[in-house]
Amino acid sequence: MSSLSRFLLLWAGLAVVTAAALYAVFLQADGYADPYYLRFTTPPQRSLILGTSRAAQGIQPAVLGEVLGRNDLYNFAFTIGTSPYGPAYNELIRRKLADGADSNAVFVLAVDPWSLSVSCPTGPDSLCLEESDRFTGQLRTVSRKPNFDYLLNYYGSPYYRLLLPTSREIELQDDGWLQVNVQISPTKFVANREEKLIPYRRYAKRWRVSDYRLRYLKRLIAQLRQRGRVYLVRLPVDPEMFALEEEYAPGFSDLARRWAVETAAPFLDLTGDNATYQTLDGQHLEQASGRGVSRVIGEWMLEESDRRLKGPS
Amino acid sequence: MLFNSLDFCIFLPLVFLLHWYLTRHSLRGQNALIVGASYVFYGWWDWRFLGLILASTVVDYWVAQRITASTGTRRRQKVYLALSIVVNLGVLGYFKYADFFVASFADAFTLLGRPFAYATLGIVLPVGISFYTFQTLSYSIDVYRGKLTASRDFVAFAAYVSFFPQLVAGPIERATRLLPQFGRLRVFSYEQAVYGGKQILWGLFKKMVVADNCAVVVNDIFADPGAYPGSTLLLAAVLFAFQIYGDFSGYSDIAIGTARLFGVELMRNFAYPYFARDVAEFWRRWHISLSTWFRDYLYIPLGGSRGTRVQAVRNTAIIFLVSGLWHGANWTFVVWGALHALYFLPLLLTGRNRRYTEIVAAGGGLPTWRELWGMVATFSLVTVAWVFFRADSVGEAWQYLQRMFSTSLFSEPVFSGRLDALVTVGFVLLMVAVEYWGRRLEVPLARVEELLPQWSQVVFYYGFAIFVLLGAGREQAFIYFQF
Numbered sequence: 045m046s047s048l049s050r051f052l053l054l055w056a057g058l059a060v061v062t063a064a065a066l067y068a069v070f071l072q073a074d075g076y077a078d079p080y081y082l083r084f085t086t087p088p089q090r091s092l093i094l095g096t097s098r099a100a101q102g103i104q105p106a107v108l109g110e111v112l113g114r115n116d117l118y119n120f121a122f123t124i125g126t127s128p129y130g131p132a133y134n135e136l137i138r139r140k141l142a143d144g145a146d147s148n149a150v151f152v153l154a155v156d157p158w159s160l161s162v163s164c165p166t167g168p169d170s171l172c173l174e175e176s177d178r179f180t181g182q183l184r185t186v187s188r189k190p191n192f193d194y195l196l197n198y199y200g201s202p203y204y205r206l207l208l209p210t211s212r213e214i215e216l217q218d219d220g221w222l223q224v225n226v227q228i229s230p231t232k233f234v235a236n237r238e239e240k241l242i243p244y245r246r247y248a249k250r251w252r253v254s255d256y257r258l259r260y261l262k263r264l265i266a267q268l269r270q271r272g273r274v275y276l277v278r279l280p281v282d283p284e285m286f287a288l289e290e291e292y293a294p295g296f297s298d299l300a301r302r303w304a305v306e307t308a309a310p311f312l313d314l315t316g317d318n319a320t321y322q323t324l325d326g327q328h329l330e331q332a333s334g335r336g337v338s339r340v341i342g343e344w345m346l347e348e349s350d351r352r353l354k355g356p357s
Numbered sequence: 358m359l360f361n362s363l364d365f366c367i368f369l370p371l372v373f374l375l376h377w378y379l380t381r382h383s384l385r386g387q388n389a390l391i392v393g394a395s396y397v398f399y400g401w402w403d404w405r406f407l408g409l410i411l412a413s414t415v416v417d418y419w420v421a422q423r424i425t426a427s428t429g430t431r432r433r434q435k436v437y438l439a440l441s442i443v444v445n446l447g448v449l450g451y452f453k454y455a456d457f458f459v460a461s462f463a464d465a466f467t468l469l470g471r472p473f474a475y476a477t478l479g480i481v482l483p484v485g486i487s488f489y490t491f492q493t494l495s496y497s498i499d500v501y502r503g504k505l506t507a508s509r510d511f512v513a514f515a516a517y518v519s520f521f522p523q524l525v526a527g528p529i530e531r532a533t534r535l536l537p538q539f540g541r542l543r544v545f546s547y548e549q550a551v552y553g554g555k556q557i558l559w560g561l562f563k564k565m566v567v568a569d570n571c572a573v574v575v576n577d578i579f580a581d582p583g584a585y586p587g588s589t590l591l592l593a594a595v596l597f598a599f600q601i602y603g604d605f606s607g608y609s610d611i612a613i614g615t616a617r618l619f620g621v622e623l624m625r626n627f628a629y630p631y632f633a634r635d636v637a638e639f640w641r642r643w644h645i646s647l648s649t650w651f652r653d654y655l656y657i658p659l660g661g662s663r664g665t666r667v668q669a670v671r672n673t674a675i676i677f678l679v680s681g682l683w684h685g686a687n688w689t690f691v692v693w694g695a696l697h698a699l700y701f702l703p704l705l706l707t708g709r710n711r712r713y714t715e716i717v718a719a720g721g722g723l724p725t726w727r728e729l730w731g732m733v734a735t736f737s738l739v740t741v742a743w744v745f746f747r748a749d750s751v752g753e754a755w756q757y758l759q760r761m762f763s764t765s766l767f768s769e770p771v772f773s774g775r776l777d778a779l780v781t782v783g784f785v786l787l788m789v790a791v792e793y794w795g796r797r798l799e800v801p802l803a804r805v806e807e808l809l810p811q812w813s814q815v816v817f818y819y820g821f822a823i824f825v826l827l828g829a830g831r832e833q834a835f836i837y838f839q840f
Contacts, residue, residue: 047547048377054551054815055370058822065823196363201777202570204827210776 069206070190075216076209078200080122080179082216085189088142089118091272093220094133094264095154097123098279102329103152104338105219111342112150119220121154122180128159129261130173132181137264139186141271149272152341153265153309154279155300157293158247160261162254169256223331228324237282237326244285248292258303265307273352274309275345276300279337280318282326310348312341358401360611361565361829368398373618377545384542388516391539391619395521399484402525406483409448414518416444417493421500421507434501441497445490452482457686485525487683491650493518496532498654505533513539522615526608528626528646535623543620552800553617558818559802560610562825567788568603569830570781571596578772579747582757587766590757592778597747598740599785602631605644610800629796631739631789632717634731636700637710639739647683651676662705673705674698689745689754696742716796784828 045053075082079100091114093103099121109117120140127133164172175181179198185191195203201210213225228236268274278297281289289296297313304311314321314337321333329337358364372394380386400407420441427433496517499505508514516539523530578585578593585593609626616623626646633639640648652661659672674695681694704710717732718724724732741758748754772778795801802821806814 048545051545051547051550055554057815058554058819061819062822062826066826069827200831202566202828202830207827 066203067190069203070192070195073190073195073206075218076212076214077206077216079214079216079222080126081191081194081199082218083120083122083140083220084179084183084186084191084194086118086187086218086220088187089120089140090116090142090146091118091149091151092137092140093117093119093121093152093154094127094137095121095279096127096156096159097121097222098156098281098327098329099152099154100220100222101224102279102334102337103154103277103341104221104334106217106221107335107338108152108342108345109219111339112345114150117150117152117219119222121220124158126175126178126180128161128175129155129257129264130175131260132173132175134260134264134267136180136183136186138267139184146271149268150345151268151272151274152345153261153268153274153276155261155276156278156281157253157289157296158244158251160253160257161247161251161293162257163247163251165250165252169254224324224328225331226324228330233324236324237284240325240327241284241288244288248288251292253293253296262303262307265309269307269309273345273349274307275341275348276304276309276311277341278311278313278315279329280314280321280323280333282323283318285323285326286315286318310344312344314340358398360608360615361561364401368394369615369618376619381545382542384540385512387543388510388512388539391516391521392512392519395516395519395524398521399519399524402484403481406486409483409486410489410519410524413445413448413490413493414515417441417497417518418508418511418514420497422509424497424500425507438497438501441494445494449486449490452486454682454686488527488529489518489524491529491647492532495529495650495654496536499532505536508532508536508540510540520616520621522612522619522621523623526605526612527644528609528612528624529650530623530646535621538621546620549617549620552803553614555803555818556610556614556617556800558614558822558825559800560607560612560614562607562802562821562828563603563610563788564607565829566603566825567781567784568600568607570777570784570828571600571603571830573830574772574774574778574781575600575747577774579757582753582760585760585772586768586770587761587763588768589770589772590761591766592770594740594744594747594757594761596778596781596785598631598736598743599788601743601746602627603788625799629716629792631736632732632793632796633735634713634717634728635704635709635735636697636738637704638713639735640697640701641714647680651680655679666706669705670702673702677701684746688751689748692751692754693742693745696738696745700738700742719797781830 073081073085079097093099093105093108095103100119100123103119103121105117105119109115120137121127127136162169162172163174173181179194183194183198185193215223215225217223265274265276278300293299297315300311300313303309321337322330323333324330358368372390375394376387376390380390396407396410399410420437423437424434427437496505496514500507508517513536517530517532517536520530520535520539575593575597578589579597582590582593606627613623613625624646626644628642628645630639630642633642656672656676659675660668661672662669677694677698678691679694680697681690681692684690684693701710704712717728723729744757744761745751745754748757791804792801795804798804805817809817
């Protein structure tokens with residue numbers, strides 16, 4: 045064998061061994077990999093829960109499904125940085141939806157001032173969509189396991205973390221719900237809330253609610269309505285966070301109510317019950333509260349459905 | 358195209374196969390392939406700037422021809438050399454410094470109480486421009502000095518200018534060394550290629566595992582230093598020192614290793630600078646190709662350390678300030694260079710700047726306490742200077758250092774992701790330990806071969822490659838691309 049062939053054999057061996065090792069590690073990626081990956085490994089879905097991390101953590105498909113008597117609900121909400129309403133998220137949702145004509149699906153869209161805002165104080169909103177450069181705007185494959193496209197290009201940690209996760213407290217479930225298993229003391233809660241409020245106070249000074257994003261929300265509602273019923277909800281948050289939101293976007297719920305009428309998508313505002321529910325950090329519902337909220341949303345959806353069936357009284 | 362990208366994983370084997378199968382009997386074919394591949398490599402980032410490389414190649418090729426043809430008429434040779442200098446430095450000056458000078462000019466007027474509105478040109482800096490312009494410039498100067506005759510093979514010269522492994526971030530090669538290698542048919546050497554492969558692997562470890570993981574911690578902390586205690590800022594400064602070392606020396610290792618795959622030997626660019634016992638030794642071990650470039654083409658022509666003390670101080674100051682500016686059009690780099698000049702001058706003036714020429718504990722074993730102290734002190738001084746290098750402005754760097762050296766320096770480091778940072782520190786320690794252990798070799802990892810039987814060495818290197826792949830942090834662009 046020539047020295048060149050020997051070297052090529054060595055090189056080919058290296059390529060095969062490293063590719064096989066990587067593939068084996070990718071196969072191990074599960075709900076602990078990160079808060080997003082698993083959602084890009086499941087088959088296309090019929091009914092979706094959409095929004096940012098508040099919805100990802102706060103709306104539990106299993107509870108909602110139990111109330112509604114259906115098992116096709118899937119949480120496809122991400123974070124404020126990756127899934128505010130806009131063209132990129134709309135396209136990602138389109139990819140995740142199962143093919144075929146179907147008008148019996150349901151869609152729960154969580155809205156709040158931040159998910160309809162842009163971070164640039166001035167300038168065209170279309171040039172200020174940070175999610176366009178992230179997986180939201182770039183990922184083409186959203187239903188494959190293992191998802192090489194995601195793991196190679198958008199997974200944000202070293203790959204050894206797929207085998208040894210930083211924490212076992214956060215787990216993405218098969219139905220897309222982001223389960224956070226932490227018990228926090230009142231002191232820890234206050235510290236978490238303060239930490240969470242720091243960036244949001246900064247956002248409140250710099251960000252603005254965007255008509256551009258709102259247009260895409262309305263467009264999304266119109267598209268989803270062809271497949272089933274669309275419901276808008278505003279999830280409860282800690283009173284301090286709510287006060288900040290009211291300062292940032294006064295009367296946001298009234299605006300949402302108006303959009304609901306325009307788009308014929310019922311709206312449920314749960315911020316009136318802020319004090320009833322417990323969050324982990326001022327904005328993300330802890331598990332028991334999330335269960336309660338999911339149940340309330342489910343019951344309200346049933347009522348809305350009955351009302352629709354009965355027609356205007 | 359980045360060395361640590363999937364694109365390069367496909368590109369490199371393809372060029373390698375073409376080089377050794379398609380063009381192995383033809384020097385012209387080999388060189389043409391290198392030029393073509395190099396232009397694809399560069400054009401992958403932005404094809405529009407290929408014209409600049411081509412222009413630089415054509416100008417210096419022609420200038421050198423004219424200098425050689427004008428032998429005997431020194432004045433004419435000088436004119437041609439001046440043309441090369443004006444074109445190369447003009448292009449560099451326009452793309453790299455125009456906006457900086459406009460802004461600095463306006464700032465100076467503002468300071469004098471006469472502010473005026475201005476607009477910068479918003480010029481995009483072509484990747485690697487500082488590297489290839491210095492390389493082509495050295496060629497013209499060497500031909501002018503008679504160290505080299507002008508190349509009569511344009512393709513070989515174009516390969517010398519654009520050789521993709523070192524095109525965008527060095528090592529900055531000298532024509533006297535590299536050009537002759539494009540003048541003879543390259544023959545495949547198994548040993549050379551395997552050694553190159555090991556060097557690439559070690560370079561990838563330094564870049565992807567050490568530098569990219571350090572970057573995660575460093576970027577967060579440098580983005581908002583006011584939010585952290587001094588101890589956290591110290592940690593970030595130290596990690597940045599290892600980030601920039603891992604990033605740049607890793608790139609150099611990958612470049613040198615890749616060149617070896619094609620039968621080309623590039624000069625060494627780093628020789629364990631963090632084991633240096635004083636700043637003078639540090640500069641003999643850090644970015645060697647640039648330091649020696651400045652030494653040969655600027656410091657010595659200025660008079661070097663000969664002449665009066667004032668002249669020696671002046672020349673040293675010029676070298677460090679120009680070196681700072683070479684890195685970027687920002688006052689932070691100027692301050693960084695000035696700090697190093699301040700560190701270096703006492704050694705020069707007391708005649709102790711060549712005290713350490715051998716690697717520490719060259720005979721083996723551990724350094725003496727005195728050497729250890731020298732290493733720690735040098736690393737500390739260098740790390741303080743890196744804060745200016747990393748910060749966006751001199752004011753920010755100053756505030757960073759003020760906060761770092763406050764009483765909070767003795768508090769517990771607080772920041773999110775401490776567990777990951779701990780793993781990163783582990784990677785850094787592993788790199789330092791392996792480099793110390795193998796400090797007498799160019800590829801320190803190769804020292805493991807002393808311990809392992811031959812049959813298991815392949816298994817070790819395959820295992821190490823998997824370790825690199827799994828430990829790699831989020832992909833970051835190479836820091837020195839911006840220079």
